[in-house]
Amino acid sequence: MAGEPSAKKEKKRVPLVEGLFTWPSNQPALIASRCKKCGAVAFPKAAYCPNPDCEKDPQNMEVIQLSRRGKLWSWTIQFYSPPPPFKMEPFKPYAIGMVDLPEGVRVLGMLTTTENIKCDMEVELTVGKLYEDGENEYITWMWKPVEK
Amino acid sequence: MERDVAIIGVGMTPWGRYPDPKQPAAFPDLTMPELAVEALKKAIKDAGISWRQVEAMVSGVYLWVSQQAGIHGTLSGTAIANLMGYTGIPIVSVANACATGQSILREAVLAVASGECDIAVAVAADKSAFGFFRPQSTDGRADIDYMRFVMCGETNPAYWAMECRRRMYEAGTTEEDLALVKVVTSKTAPYNPYARYRRTFTLEEVLKSPMVCDPLRLYEICATSDGAAAVVVAEYEKAKKICKKPVYINAVTVGTPTFGDPTVRLTYLSSNKRSGVPNLSESRNAVRKVYKMAGIGPDKVDVIELPDNSSWHYFAYLDCILNLDPGEPEKMLRKGETDPVSGKIPVCPSAGLGAFGEAVVAQGLAQVCELVWQLRGEAGERQVRKEIKYALAQTYGYAGNNAACILSKGW
Numbered sequence: 142m143a144g145e146p147s148a149k150k151e152k153k154r155v156p157l158v159e160g161l162f163t164w165p166s167n168q169p170a171l172i173a174s175r176c177k178k179c180g181a182v183a184f185p186k187a188a189y190c191p192n193p194d195c196e197k198d199p200q201n202m203e204v205i206q207l208s209r210r211g212k213l214w215s216w217t218i219q220f221y222s223p224p225p226p227f228k229m230e231p232f233k234p235y236a237i238g239m240v241d242l243p244e245g246v247r248v249l250g251m252l253t254t255t256e257n258i259k260c261d262m263e264v265e266l267t268v269g270k271l272y273e274d275g276e277n278e279y280i281t282w283m284w285k286p287v288e289k
Numbered sequence: 290m291e292r293d294v295a296i297i298g299v300g301m302t303p304w305g306r307y308p309d310p311k312q313p314a315a316f317p318d319l320t321m322p323e324l325a326v327e328a329l330k331k332a333i334k335d336a337g338i339s340w341r342q343v344e345a346m347v348s349g350v351y352l353w354v355s356q357q358a359g360i361h362g363t364l365s366g367t368a369i370a371n372l373m374g375y376t377g378i379p380i381v382s383v384a385n386a387c388a389t390g391q392s393i394l395r396e397a398v399l400a401v402a403s404g405e406c407d408i409a410v411a412v413a414a415d416k417s418a419f420g421f422f423r424p425q426s427t428d429g430r431a432d433i434d435y436m437r438f439v440m441c442g443e444t445n446p447a448y449w450a451m452e453c454r455r456r457m458y459e460a461g462t463t464e465e466d467l468a469l470v471k472v473v474t475s476k477t478a479p480y481n482p483y484a485r486y487r488r489t490f491t492l493e494e495v496l497k498s499p500m501v502c503d504p505l506r507l508y509e510i511c512a513t514s515d516g517a518a519a520v521v522v523a524e525y526e527k528a529k530k531i532c533k534k535p536v537y538i539n540a541v542t543v544g545t546p547t548f549g550d551p552t553v554r555l556t557y558l559s560s561n562k563r564s565g566v567p568n569l570s571e572s573r574n575a576v577r578k579v580y581k582m583a584g585i586g587p588d589k590v591d592v593i594e595l596p597d598n599s600s601w602h603y604f605a606y607l608d609c610i611l612n613l614d615p616g617e618p619e620k621m622l623r624k625g626e627t628d629p630v631s632g633k634i635p636v637c638p639s640a641g642l643g644a645f646g647e648a649v650v651a652q653g654l655a656q657v658c659e660l661v662w663q664l665r666g667e668a669g670e671r672q673v674r675k676e677i678k679y680a681l682a683q684t685y686g687y688a689g690n691n692a693a694c695i696l697s698k699g700w
Contacts, residue, residue: 217502226435
């Protein structure tokens with residue numbers, strides 16, 4: 142099928158797992174749930190409040206978008222490719238971090254860079270590519286250092 | 290507990306890879322239930338009893354079912370009984386991740402302490418000897434662990450490395466401290482016939498080993514191994530009649546997290562932070578409980594087996610077990626106070642997970658085997674120099690599982 146126009150067509154960017162962040166969007170945000178009674182946040186969305194003192198009533202949980210900016214609690218660089226089902230093509234070492242958000246939740250995610258990363262730096266949510274096939278680019282959420 | 294309980298027999302297989310084509314005599318091709326039988330028959334022989342005398346059994350459940358072992362990895366208890374010969378006793382199979390070993394010891398102890406029976410056995414086998422752990426489903430809608438893995442690429446060492454980096458940032462732990470953990474824990478490795486990597490390491494070679502997850506290097510994280518271990522427990526008065534050196538179980542428990550703990554646990558994507566709740570709460574909860582059960586504090590512990598899955602764990606678990614501030618365990622290590630044989634508080638005389646590689650569900654029982662040999666004075670070149678009154682083992686399981694026990698001489 143080489144040479145078909147579709148090869149040149151811009152590929153659709155698709156979240157590898159749907160429903161975790163707002164998409165399509167110029168300002169993607171993680172989708173979580175929050176307890177209306179105690180404010181506890183669950184990411185990804187959960188049917189029940191994780192607070193042991195709250196009623197397990199799904200009615201108490203509201204869907205929210207988490208703040209797009211937070212503080213990088215810590216990070217690492219993964220130098221070897223994890224086994225399937227993880228897929229990154231082409232593989233190159235990537236950074237992973239844990240980010241503290243104003244909602245009182247700490248969230249995991251890849252970083253957009255492996256350079257000049259520091260604990261407690263400000264980061265912002267964006268998206269980045271894991272791999273692509275003939276039709277789509279498969280994306281995930283990523284934390285990007287905020288330029289000072 | 291209603292009735293006192295003691296350990297009357299322990300047994301384990303050498304840790305390695307079954308089969309190992311390079312050493313087929315020492316590491317033959319054994320299934321997981323077969324590997325369990327090898328450990329079980331040693332423990333029963335050590336106790337001087339027969340299989341017919343075992344009145345209850347608790348078995349560890351293998352976690353990586355989709356790769357190998359199938360249903361007999363999950364229903365491991367009855368699969369082992371099928372090989373040993375059915376005797377009609379109560380058998381339960383338990384999965385608590387890496388904390389499984391001491392979780393099943395607890396179940397065996399409770400069976401005896403409650404008066405249900407007088408002799409029970411905990412047994413676990415594991416064939417984990419391959420690379421990074423991974424999710425066990427292919428479902429991105431129902432499995433948070435799957436989402437975490439494909440969306441964030443977080444391996445177990447990546448999680449450990451993030452905790453480690455924050456510790457370096459806050460407590461000033463150095464790269465040399467991390468390497469020194471391997472140097473010190475590997476001191477006894479040549480003398481442990483059950484260890485997989487039976488050699489010592491120099492600071493230089495550890496610091497030159499490849500970076501796996503910055504700041505953790507290859508020799509600062511444990512491998513995954515195959516292995517099996519078993520522990521036989523009996524009602525204390527009966528135990529004293531059966532053997533000369535029953536090892537008294539002062540306490541054994543399981544810890545789970547406290548809501549509000551900031552730790553983003555492996556297999557999860559987020560955590561809720563609540564002020565006043567410490568990190569690693571599953572571990573702190575288990576340790577606090579065993580001290581309370583035993584009626585002692587950290588100052589009474591004479592020897593420790595802890596889960597040194599990585600150099601970070603070594604320090605973090607000394608924080609938890611000895612109730613120290615981050616930075617203090619590093620100082621103790623530098624001063625030689627945690628030397629596995631001659632230390633003020635010897636840590637990991639077995640040579641630890643670094644020398645074994647983790648056989649996940651069996652590892653907690655392997656720690657108990659070592660402490661039993663240490664208490665009986667049977668550890669040979671690894672025997673700690675000081676007199677041991679109380680020995681403590683703790684295992685850390687991912688996804689919020691932990692277990693700990695305190696043992697002492699029962700003779």
